[in-house]
Amino acid sequence: MPRQRSRAAVTLPKGVHRVVSRGREYFYFQPGRGTDHAGERIPLPNDPHAPEFWNAIRQAQGMMGAVPVDTIGAVLDGYLEFIKSSGQITAGTIDQYQRSLKLARTAWGNLPAKGLRPVHVQAVMDGLAATPGKxxxxxxxxxxxxxWARVRDHIDHSLTEGVKPYGKESGHKPWTPEQIEAALQHLTGMIRRGVILYMYTGMRGSDAVRLGWTDVDDGGFALTTLKRKRDVWCPIVPELAAEMASWEKRPGPFLYQQGGRADGHRFTRKMFSTHFAEARDKVPALKGVTLHGLRCTAVIRLRRAGLSTGQIGDIVGMSLPMIERYCRFADRKTSGQAALLTLRRTSEEQNCKTPQNSKT
Incomplete structure (x- = not known):
């Protein structure tokens, strides 16, 4: 039986009670419990670490509308509930924010929100120097x-002013032709199909796993990107069309799980990345490659085909600065190769000017 991870103790506000029955933990709100003036017993969610737990308490207390938020923990609860209900942030981003903001809750949860300063944020950043990505x-x-908190007057000033991120030594690298060839030869099934979709569309993983036959529109894929909510039309290049000719025409996305209890179920971006990593690690030639690197590969391919950054953005749903960043190495390499051809041609022309040719 797997061992359950212990969670940090939570200080419950007045009127909130914890009950353990038959090995299970329950919470409820009841002011005046055990007195002649006990109020109504209102059940609460069972996870005191979740924003929904604290919002349920506020509702039970009759504090609807403007809720006083005075601690870091309360600000975090309000913010997480906001991004979950806004419908503007993807599930992957919400999950990432939740994991990151646990550090803030651990460090300052019960402290006054308006006492937090950038120096405190910098102290946490310094403590994470060994893991710059985190x-x-x-x-x-x-x-x-x-x-979010500043415009709602939960804090008096920016919490991150002057705090700089750690520099990245290298980002996601585009795949080499040798790595692409190795993937096409050694990867099979849905993993190979996914690599092909990533490589020839340049889409984010969250969009690639959603692509299906119903997205095909006049020789391309027409869809709204999940992250930026941007309408894109991605042409189906001949190489991808040749691969798709052998794919079964079925409802749902192109990428689905095969075998086991989940047979036929769609992949999430995270799940497909996990399956890809397992297959990649069995092919030595693919050591270190990432799925996001195929996004770089696709952008570079489109750039070398002569498309402008604006055209590439319309195809893959990427910002212009990011396209230029991905293409910077390819553009320098192309410019360098062109310069080398010019130098060789100049050198050959100079070598042709022999004394005999000069007299002629």
Whole structure:
């Protein structure tokens, strides 16, 4: 039986009670419990670490509308409930923010919200120096939290002003032709199909796993991106069309699980990434490659085909600065190769000017 992880103790507000019955934990709100003036017993969600738990308490207390938020924990509860109900943030981003903001809850949960300063955020960043990716995710979540809390007067100033993210030594690298060839030869089934979709569409994983036959429109894929809510039309290039010719025409997305109890069920982005990583690790030639690297590969391919950054953005749903970032190495390499051809041609022309040719 797997061992359950212990969770940090939570200080319950007045009127909230915890009951353990038959090995299960229950919470309810009842002011004046055990007195002649006991109020109504109102059940609460069973996870005191969840934002819904604290919102249920506020509702039970009759504090609807403007709710006083004075601690870091209360601000976090309000923000997480906001992003979950807004419908503007993807589930993957919400999950990332929740994991990152646990650090804030652990460090300052019961402290006054208006006492938090950028110096405190910087202290956490310094403590995460050994894991810069985790530190940068924490900073991104704190920036979003700060923006939301500032305009609602939960805090007096920015919580992240002057706090800088750690520099990235290298981002996701595009795949080499050798790595692409190895993937097409050694990967099979839905993993190979997914690599092909990523490579020839350049879409984010959250969009690639949603693609299906119903998205085909006049020789391309027409859809609204999940993250940016941007309408894109991605042409189906001949290489991808040749692969799709052998795919079964069935309802749902192109990528689905095969075998086992989940047979036929759709992949989530995270699940497909996990399955891909397991298959990748069995192919030595694919060591270190990432699915997001195929997004870089697709952008570079479109750039080398002569498309502008604006055209590429319309196809893959990517911002222009990000396209330019992905293409920076390819553009430099192409420019360098063109310069090399010019130098060789100049050198050959100079070598042709022999004394005999000069007299002629």
């Amino acid at each position: 530190a940068n995710n924490f900073l991104s979540a704190m920036r979003a939290l700060s923006t």
